[in-house]
Amino acid sequence: MSEHQTACILCTRNCGLRVTVENSRITSVRGDPAHPLSQGYLCQKAARLDHYQNHADRLSSPLRRRADGRFEEVTWDEALTDIAARLTALRRAHGGQCFAFYGGGGQGNHLGAPYTRGLLRAMGSPYRYNALAQEKTGDFWVNGKLFGRQDCHITEDVEHADYVLFIGTNPWQAHGIRNARDTLRAISRCPTRKMAVIDPRRTETAKLSDVHLQLRPGTDAFLLAAMLAIMVRDNLLDRSFLAARTLGFDVLEAALKQVPIADYIARADVRVADVEQVARDFARARSACVRVDLGIQQSLHSTLNSYLEKLLFLLTGNLGVRGGNNFHTQLLPIIGHSREAGNVPTVVAGMPAISGIYPPNVLPGEIDSEHPRRIRALVVDSANPAVTGADSAAYERALRKLELLVVVDVAMTETARFAHYVLPASSQFEKWEATGFNLEFPKNYFHLRAPILPPRAGTLSEAEIYTRLVRKLGALPARGFPWLARVARLDRRVPSLGLFPFALAVTLAVRPKLRQQAAHVLYESLGPALPGGARAAAPLWFLAQRYAATHRAAVRRAGHRGRGFLLGESLFTAILHSRAGTLLSEHRHEDTWSLLGYRDRKIRLAIAEMIESLAALAAEPAPTDDYPFVLIAGERRSYNANTIYRDPAWRKQDPDGALTMHPADAARLGLRDGARVRCRSAHGALEVSLRCSDTVRLGVVTLPHGYGLRYRGAIPIGPVLNRLTGESHRDAIAATPFHKYVPVSVSATGDEI
Ligand SMILES: Nc1nc2c(c(=O)[nH]1)N[C@H]1C(S)=C(S)[C@@H](COP(=O)(O)OP(=O)(O)OC[C@H]3O[C@@H](n4cnc5c(=O)[nH]c(N)nc54)[C@H](O)[C@@H]3O)O[C@H]1N2
Ligand SMILES: Nc1nc2c(c(=O)[nH]1)N[C@H]1C(S)=C(S)[C@@H](COP(=O)(O)OP(=O)(O)OC[C@H]3O[C@@H](n4cnc5c(=O)[nH]c(N)nc54)[C@H](O)[C@@H]3O)O[C@H]1N2
Numbered sequence: 156m157s158e159h160q161t162a163c164i165l166c167t168r169n170c171g172l173r174v175t176v177e178n179s180r181i182t183s184v185r186g187d188p189a190h191p192l193s194q195g196y197l198c199q200k201a202a203r204l205d206h207y208q209n210h211a212d213r214l215s216s217p218l219r220r221r222a223d224g225r226f227e228e229v230t231w232d233e234a235l236t237d238i239a240a241r242l243t244a245l246r247r248a249h250g251g252q253c254f255a256f257y258g259g260g261g262q263g264n265h266l267g268a269p270y271t272r273g274l275l276r277a278m279g280s281p282y283r284y285n286a287l288a289q290e291k292t293g294d295f296w297v298n299g300k301l302f303g304r305q306d307c308h309i310t311e312d313v314e315h316a317d318y319v320l321f322i323g324t325n326p327w328q329a330h331g332i333r334n335a336r337d338t339l340r341a342i343s344r345c346p347t348r349k350m351a352v353i354d355p356r357r358t359e360t361a362k363l364s365d366v367h368l369q370l371r372p373g374t375d376a377f378l379l380a381a382m383l384a385i386m387v388r389d390n391l392l393d394r395s396f397l398a399a400r401t402l403g404f405d406v407l408e409a410a411l412k413q414v415p416i417a418d419y420i421a422r423a424d425v426r427v428a429d430v431e432q433v434a435r436d437f438a439r440a441r442s443a444c445v446r447v448d449l450g451i452q453q454s455l456h457s458t459l460n461s462y463l464e465k466l467l468f469l470l471t472g473n474l475g476v477r478g479g480n481n482f483h484t485q486l487l488p489i490i491g492h493s494r495e496a497g498n499v500p501t502v503v504a505g506m507p508a509i510s511g512i513y514p515p516n517v518l519p520g521e522i523d524s525e526h527p528r529r530i531r532a533l534v535v536d537s538a539n540p541a542v543t544g545a546d547s548a549a550y551e552r553a554l555r556k557l558e559l560l561v562v563v564d565v566a567m568t569e570t571a572r573f574a575h576y577v578l579p580a581s582s583q584f585e586k587w588e589a590t591g592f593n594l595e596f597p598k599n600y601f602h603l604r605a606p607i608l609p610p611r612a613g614t615l616s617e618a619e620i621y622t623r624l625v626r627k628l629g630a631l632p633a634r635g636f637p638w639l640a641r642v643a644r645l646d647r648r649v650p651s652l653g654l655f656p657f658a659l660a661v662t663l664a665v666r667p668k669l670r671q672q673a674a675h676v677l678y679e680s681l682g683p684a685l686p687g688g689a690r691a692a693a694p695l696w697f698l699a700q701r702y703a704a705t706h707r708a709a710v711r712r713a714g715h716r717g718r719g720f721l722l723g724e725s726l727f728t729a730i731l732h733s734r735a736g737t738l739l740s741e742h743r744h745e746d747t748w749s750l751l752g753y754r755d756r757k758i759r760l761a762i763a764e765m766i767e768s769l770a771a772l773a774a775e776p777a778p779t780d781d782y783p784f785v786l787i788a789g790e791r792r793s794y795n796a797n798t799i800y801r802d803p804a805w806r807k808q809d810p811d812g813a814l815t816m817h818p819a820d821a822a823r824l825g826l827r828d829g830a831r832v833r834c835r836s837a838h839g840a841l842e843v844s845l846r847c848s849d850t851v852r853l854g855v856v857t858l859p860h861g862y863g864l865r866y867r868g869a870i871p872i873g874p875v876l877n878r879l880t881g882e883s884h885r886d887a888i889a890a891t892p893f894h895k896y897v898p899v900s901v902s903a904t905g906d907e908i
């Protein structure tokens with residue numbers, strides 16, 4: 156029996172944990188009071204993490220698909236040699252851009268990501284697909300236009316705000332803010348702090364709020380436009396902020412003056428007085444912030460929603476202040492910036508990258524096409540697009556058509572079933588790991604986790620898998636870097652001499668092509684010199700150096716010492732040795748302006764495309780769907796966590812992921828609570844269990860995300876949600892899906908409509 160410090164891997168919060176391990180099982184899980192952010196907090200989802208670590212679908216050998224369709228076990232060397240040969244042949248015949256990569260990290264495993272970049276570069280392909288482009292790229296695009304860079308990402312100081320507006324998010328279940336339930340309770344209890352929620356459901360968060368605007372789904376753009384127009388009409392603006400920090404307010408103001416306030420509020424079907432009160436209280440609060448998530452990012456007008464939501468805090472001067480919205484810095488660069496120049500669009504949809512990533516909604520079309528430059532080879536890592544991508548049927552067709560599909564995962568997934576090769580990764584508790592979801596301000600943290608269990612026999616870390624593969628593709632020297640590795644060993648004893656940085660610089664100057672493979676070079680040189688087998692953490696040395704050089708004063712305020720490169724060195728050492736998490740930096744609110752992307756440090760309020768979309772709302776007809784219900788396809792509940800848990804025994808409630816419907820709707824249709832019903836969309840139909848609840852609006856039904864997995868190869872358990880969704884039901888700019896607005900009908904099973 157042993158005790159260890161680690162982190163939860165189920166959502167972006169990655170709460171610090173203390174766990175007990177007995178006979179390779181995680182037998183108890185507690186919050187780690189020493190974790191600088193979560194300080195002992197955890198939610199019910201983390202309690203039985205052993206269902207992730209030990210379950211029947213875990214992989215323990217590389218698998219190759221035979222001609223008869225069955226998998227056979229092969230050695231790592233056979234698998235990687237063959238994959239490299241097939242990739243090389245495809246690259247020769249069709250160019251490296253016939254290759255795409257999907258994933259590269261889930262909710263807690265981003266340490267492998269730098270190595271996956273090496274694979275894309277070795278193939279000469281820009282095509283990196285990732286789940287972030289199923290939700291956040293519209294937001295990133297808006298940030299690029301407003302602030303000058305797509306990585307000027309916004310965080311929210313919910314803990315210190317006097318007024319918090321939650322739009323399309325339910326932190327009680329989904330978290331996404333620090334120690335969500337404690338934070339929500341604290342606001343709710345405090346008589347001087349206020350919280351408002353915009354959501355078509357009376358969520359757990361809404362129940363704690365002061366005002367709940369239970370709008371009609373998909374109408375946020377109208378409601379937010381009306382709220383902004385009220386701010387203009389009632390002079391609720393921070394004029395001095397607008398004058399000092401922004402450009403283009405005149406154009407925006409003219410557009411907002413055109414908004415027919417009452418009509419738009421009617422469209423959302425909420426009370427005018429409530430909207431006015433939220434606009435007024437938000438604007439007049441000493442500090443106010445907006446926290447948003449999928450409810451507006453995966454619904455109609457999603458990119459416009461992202462623009463309007465930001466205008467709420469910008470017009471009221473709540474950027475760059477305590478209790479407001481802020482930019483943050485990042486050690487692991489999980490959000491990038493795609494410049495217009497050199498941005499390679501996808502071949503079929505012509506979709507450019509946003510923040511360095513391409514949207515999963517276009518991928519099936521890029522594969523399942525007769526275009527000579529279509530995608531022919533795909534590596535999927537830490538993702539399960541066969542169930543999580545929009546339109547499962549389209550994904551299945553596309554995956555079947557691939558000339559090479561390789562899946563790197565800890566488990567036999569629905570996507571892996573289509574693969575030519577399945578490569579077993581060590582679990583997040585069996586290797587060095589870290590998350591890039593450290594998006595805090597003014598203080599920012601990083602948690603490097605050590606393994607708490609030996610790797611399952613037959614598995615490897617992503618760092619090792621991709622280094623071997625990239626070498627077989629010819630992008631790394633066969634001999635490795637013995638000289639550089641020797642220097643690194645010496646350097647670890649006396650880092651102050653700067654031997655390693657110097658030797659690395661010389662190596663990269665002599666062989667500039669190796670710059671493309673910097674993660675692998677570090678893994679093979681500095682990696683073996685790191686204590687405790689922390690080899691995979693070697694790229695953090697470079698990232699810590701870069702972070703310290705860019706944010707020198709903030710890193711010093713966090714207690715790190717050293718001149719020149721030694722500041723980065725001491726930051727790296729702190730990260731390497733802290734098992735509970737490390738304070739990286741402590742910014743000042745005035746740093747906001749140096750973090751802004753435009754050289755003149757001014758925000759561009761009038762984004763031409765968005766002003767146009769705002770104006771176009773006026774002519775948009777009210778939806779006249781052929782289907783009587785709007786399905787919110789993908790609710791976060793107590794017992795779902797993306798597709799990370801495969802074993803259904805993990806769930807303590809809601810075993811089959813019920814469809815929720817208002818009891819009055821159910822009565823009208825003659826459907827009883829608990830009945831099996833058929834839910835049909837334009838794309839497919841599912842049989843599901845019905846649960847009546849008056850927390851949803853009339854005409855709205857919801858289904859959870861994260862079900863529909865085939866544990867032990869059996870039939871799917873719970874709804875395979877994306878059988879109901881379509882890839883073209885998406886945002887025009889970011890191609891992110893409208894999962895929160897899927898027109899459906901619901902009927903008794905057997906009834907046809
Ligand atoms: N328990 C649990 N937590 C999770 C996850 C999980 O699988 N399970 N997944 C994690 C991940 S990957 C993510 S991205 C986050 C997502 O976190 P959230 O976005 O907070 O979660 P959701 O439940 O998907 O959607 C949020 C809310 O949007 C509302 N909504 C639906 N339609 C509309 C609309 O038209 N307008 C408005 N204003 N609201 C609408 C829904 O009713 C819901 O309450 O959660 C993370 N946390
Ligand atoms: N209809 C609908 N669809 C949705 C959503 C919705 O709300 N509605 N939500 C969307 C959102 S927000 C997201 S983020 C996506 C999530 O969907 P995906 O991007 O597909 O990610 P996960 O479901 O988190 O899948 C994680 C995979 O990583 C594997 N894994 C776990 N640990 C490791 C490891 O250490 N190494 C490797 N290599 N693999 C590992 C797990 O076994 C699992 O197969 O789903 C999206 N799909």
Ligand code: SF4
Binds near residue numbers: 164169170
């Ligand atoms: S699921 Fe999220 S909030 Fe819950 S313990 Fe894990 S990291 Fe923390």
Ligand SMILES: [Mo]
Binds near residue numbers: 286290
């Ligand atoms: Mo997500």
